[in-house]
C-alpha cells in the first residue's frame with residue numbers, strides 16, 4: 779500500500795510531529811546502567827502502526843505493546859517504545875524533532891552512551907561497513923555471543939525437561 783509516508787521527507791516530518799505532540803523522552807541512571815526511552819502512547823492503533831512503518835523505513839528499532847487503561851475512562855492503549863541507544867541516535871539524526879525540551883533530553887540521554895559508533899568507521903554499532911575491520915570483528919563477536927546464549931538456553935531447557 780502506498781501512503782504519503784512512503785515519501786521519506788513526509789515520513790520524517792510526520793514522526794517528528796507525533797513525537798513532539800504525543801511522545802515522551804525520558805532517561806535516568808539505574809546503578810551502572812542508563813534507562814532511556816522515547817515512548818509514544820495512543821488509543822488509536824492506526825497511529826501506532828504508521829509510526830512503526832516510519833521507524834522501519836529509517837531503521838529505528840522499536841517495540842509495540844498494548845494494555846488496558848488505568849481507569850474505565852481510559853480505553854485500551856498502544857505504546858511504541860524506542861529504547862536502544864543506537865535507535866535513539868537514529869531518531870536524533872533522521873527525525874527533525876522541534877520540541878526543545880524533548881530534543882534536549884534526547885541529546886542528554888545520548889551524550890554519555892558508550893560504544894554507539896564503530897571506532898574504525900564511525901557507523902552505528904548495529905551497522906556493518908564493508909571492508910571495515912572493526913565492524914567485521916564486532917559483528918563476528920556478536921555472532922559468537924548469540925550462539926553461546928542459544929546453547930546455554932538450550933542446556934537450561936534440557937535440564938528442566
Ligand SMILES: [Zn+2]
Nearest residue numbers: 896899910913
Ligand atoms: Zn566500522
